[in-house]
Structure formats: C-alpha cells, structure tokens
Amino acid sequence: MATPAFVFKLPDVGTSIFSVMSQLAAEHGAINLAQGFPDFDPPTNLTEALAHYAGLPGHQQYAPMPGLPRLRELISAKTAQVYGVTPPDPTTEITVTSGATEALYAVLAAVVHPGDEVLVLEPAYDLYGPAIRLQGGVPVYVPLRQPDFRPDWALVAAALTPRTRLIMLNTPHNPTGAVMDAADWDQLATLVAGTNTLVLSDEVYEHMVFDGQPHRSALQHPALAERSFVLSSFGKTYHATGWKVGYCIAPPLLTAEVRRVHQFLTFSVSTPTQHAIAEVLSDATHYHALPAFYQHKRDLFARLLQDSRFELLPTAGSYFQLARYRRISSEDDVSFARRLTTEAGVAVVPISAFYHNALDEGLIRFCFAKRDETLHAAAERLRQL
Incomplete structure (x- = not known):
C-alpha cells in the first residue's frame, strides 16, 4: 500500500528556539537567561486575589467571550490614564485574550487573506512569520536600521505595495530593546495615509521603558489609532507569563473582526x-514602578559585565539585553549560544533566530528579568570567558 502524501503547512518550522534553549538549560543545570520570563513571583496581592476567586462559588465557568465587563472597564480607565487618550469603549473596543500571542494570531486570522502582504520589521519575534504564513499571507521583511535597531522609514515606504494588508510593529522591541518615539509614529501615519493598510502594534513591554522616557503608543496617534490593533500583556506587566492573559484594543469595526x-x-x-x-488593576502603583524596577536590573547587569569581554548594546526598553561576543569567539551565534549553555552554564538566545534568513550578526540576547542574585551568579560565570 502506498504511503499517503501528506502536505503540511509549516514543514520548515521546528521547535521554538526559546523552548530549545530552556530545555538545554534544564539538561545542563544552566542559569536560564534565554527565555523571557521572570524567576520571581507575581505581586502577592495578585496571587492572593487568584486564590480567593478560584475558591468562590460560581467563578469557575466560562467568562463572557470578550472578557469580564469589570476587567474591560478597568482596562479602559487605565489606558486613558496612562496615555492621555479618550477611554476606549469597553463594550466595543477591548477584547481580553489568552495572552498577547492569541490576540496576535486572532488579528492575523481576521484580516489577512491568501496573497496579502504583511510587513515585518526584523529582527522580529519568531511567532510573526509562521502566524502570517498560516493565513496564506506573505511576510515581507524589512530590516531595522543599524546600529540602533530603529525603523528605517524609507525602507518601509519602499516595501509598501497595494497588497500590503498589515504592518507589524513591536515597541519596546524584542529582542533589541529599541523603542519608537512620536516622530516614528508620525512617519508611519504619513506612509499609510490614503491606503487600506492596517497596523498591528505589539506593545507588551509598554511599562518597561527606561531613562525617564515615556512609552509612545499607537493609541496616542489619532490617525493610526483608527486603523490599529494594539496588544498588551498582563503576563508581562505582572510577572505572570504562565497565566497567559492579554488584551487587544482596536476600533469597533476591527474589534468585531477579532472577536x-x-x-x-x-x-x-x-x-x-x-x-x-x-x-489589582485599579491600583496603579505596580505598573508605575516597573520602569525603575527593570532599569535597576538592566543597569546592574551592565555593571556586572563591564569588565567582561561581552560588548553590551544600548537597551532603552523591554527586559532584554543584546551583546556581541566576537571578542570571545568567532563561532556562529547558534553554536556559541549552545556552548555558553553547556560549558559556561548560562543559557541565552542567538539573534539569528529572530531573522527569517537566520542572519548571523554575532549577537546573543540575555533576559535580565531575574532576581539580583541570579544576575550576579550568571555574571560571575560570564566574566570568566
């Protein structure tokens, strides 16, 4: 009997590099600075609230599809307070999702048709390209400007075509820590004016912007807000990535399609x-304190490695730190990351994993969302290289 000729949608996609490096770290007892999750717990008042509500009768069944009305109302109030914008309508403009990952996938599934082009600025989170392809879309990759990894709007303009359905942006940026400013949003608005191109703005690290700078959101630009899906993550904000709760803010027409x-x-x-x-959301104390909280960790990690042979690149936001390692090794970044994990005992992510063509620029990514003692222990090992 002939073997069936199965045709799969993502035959060239393997296990995520983040899972691979975390598994390698576990196998070798390495300190995991690879995958982007904290090694400390969420705020106590949040975990206590979860225990309370999980034990209440009537709180174990399905929530309303768009999210609890109370939570959406609080998201609306928080958004208005943080960004100085008109509160988004909780009923028609806010959807609570199973993490920002589900929100991103729902947006792409809702608006991308076979043959549509989606602009992706890279390096980019490795989910973007496969999720676009699963909808029959065509990822069009636009390199971020070197050495600061900011958008090159001339290149974005050159990549726009009548088939461009969506532009995907991420600020603060994973993996580089770069942030977009008001001028960036102005330039984007000029480029898409008069087109049918939509914008997906991945802003999950919105409360991790450093050195006194504010986070600039697509929601603050009226011309963009009317065509944008803006994604946020409670998992990132409250150190609870395993809870997988995020949300999408978009105009009513776009929200209806996401839902x-x-x-x-x-x-x-x-x-x-x-x-x-x-x-806990009505208490702004936690997220207002996050920039200083994570800037301390960024600066501590930089001080601990200042006498090492790693060259740390500037990071203005997120909880990631890029580093060049060419003064240590001429290996490709995947080989170096694996050896760093297995021999030096510190797991990192190679930046080539964030490029569709596996571009190797001799860079690795550290996650500094760790306890101070974890950063000290990792830096002690890294300084020996």
Whole structure:
C-alpha cells in the first residue's frame, strides 16, 4: 500500500528556539537567561486575589467571550490614564485574550487573506512569520536600521505595495530593546495615509521603558489609532507569563473582526484569573514602578559585565539585553549560544533566530528579568570567558 502524501503547512518550522534553549538549560543545570520570563513571583496581592476567586462559588465557568465587563472597564480607565487618550469603549473596543500571542494570531486570522502582504520589521519575534504564513499571507521583511535597531522609514515606504494588508510593529522591541518615539509614529501615519493598510502594534513591554522616557503608543496617534490593533500583556506587566492573559484594543469595526476569530480560537479566558487581575488593576502603583524596577536590573547587569569581554548594546526598553561576543569567539551565534549553555552554564538566545534568513550578526540576547542574585551568579560565570 502506498504511503499517503501528506502536505503540511509549516514543514520548515521546528521547535521554538526559546523552548530549545530552556530545555538545554534544564539538561545542563544552566542559569536560564534565554527565555523571557521572570524567576520571581507575581505581586502577592495578585496571587492572593487568584486564590480567593478560584475558591468562590460560581467563578469557575466560562467568562463572557470578550472578557469580564469589570476587567474591560478597568482596562479602559487605565489606558486613558496612562496615555492621555479618550477611554476606549469597553463594550466595543477591548477584547481580553489568552495572552498577547492569541490576540496576535486572532488579528492575523481576521484580516489577512491568501496573497496579502504583511510587513515585518526584523529582527522580529519568531511567532510573526509562521502566524502570517498560516493565513496564506506573505511576510515581507524589512530590516531595522543599524546600529540602533530603529525603523528605517524609507525602507518601509519602499516595501509598501497595494497588497500590503498589515504592518507589524513591536515597541519596546524584542529582542533589541529599541523603542519608537512620536516622530516614528508620525512617519508611519504619513506612509499609510490614503491606503487600506492596517497596523498591528505589539506593545507588551509598554511599562518597561527606561531613562525617564515615556512609552509612545499607537493609541496616542489619532490617525493610526483608527486603523490599529494594539496588544498588551498582563503576563508581562505582572510577572505572570504562565497565566497567559492579554488584551487587544482596536476600533469597533476591527474589534468585531477579532472577536469573530477569538470566539472560535479560545472563546474566553480563565474566569478566576480575570477576576484577580481586575482586583489589582485599579491600583496603579505596580505598573508605575516597573520602569525603575527593570532599569535597576538592566543597569546592574551592565555593571556586572563591564569588565567582561561581552560588548553590551544600548537597551532603552523591554527586559532584554543584546551583546556581541566576537571578542570571545568567532563561532556562529547558534553554536556559541549552545556552548555558553553547556560549558559556561548560562543559557541565552542567538539573534539569528529572530531573522527569517537566520542572519548571523554575532549577537546573543540575555533576559535580565531575574532576581539580583541570579544576575550576579550568571555574571560571575560570564566574566570568566
């Protein structure tokens, strides 16, 4: 009997580099500075709220598909307070999702048709390209400007065509830590004016911008807000990445399309978890303190490695730090990252994993969302190289 000729959608995609490096770290007892998650717990009031609501009768069944009304109302108030914008309508403009990952996938599934082009500025999170391809879309990769990894708007303009359905942006940026400013949003607005191109703005690190600079959101630019999906993550903000709770803010027409997909993708998000987040969200103390909290860790890690042979690049936001390692080794970045994990005992991510063509620039990414003692222990090992 002949073997069936199966045709798969992503035959060239393997296991995520983040999972690979984390598994390698576990196998070799390495300090994991690879995958982007904290090694400290969420705020106590949040975990206590979750325990409370998980034990209440009637709080274990499906939440409303778009999210708990109370939580969406609080998201609206927070958005208005943080960004100085008109509060988004909780009923028609805010959708609670199973992490920003689900929100991103729902947006792409809702608006990208076979043959549509989606502009991706790279290096880029490795989810973007495969998620676009799964919709039949065509990722069009535009390199970020070197050496500061900011958008080169002339290159973006050159890549725009009548088939450009969506532009995907990420600020603060993973993996480089670069941030977009008001002038960047102005230039983007000029480029898409008069077109049908939509914008997906991945802003999950919105509360991690350093050196006294504010986070600039697409929501603050009226001409862009009317055509944008803006994604945020409670998992990132509250050190609870495993809870997988995020949200999407978009105009009513766009929100309706996202919800058409969301209802069949996950339908709704964990009910007690939504209640717990709503319990703490009205207190702005936590997220207002995050820039200083993570800037301390950025600066501590930089001080600890200042006498090492790593060359740390500037990082203005997120909780990631890029480093060049050419003074240590001429290996390709994947080989170096693996050896750093297995021999030096510190797991990192090679930056070629963020390029569709595996471009190797001799860079690795550290995650500094770790306890200070973890950073000290990692730096002690790294200084020996």
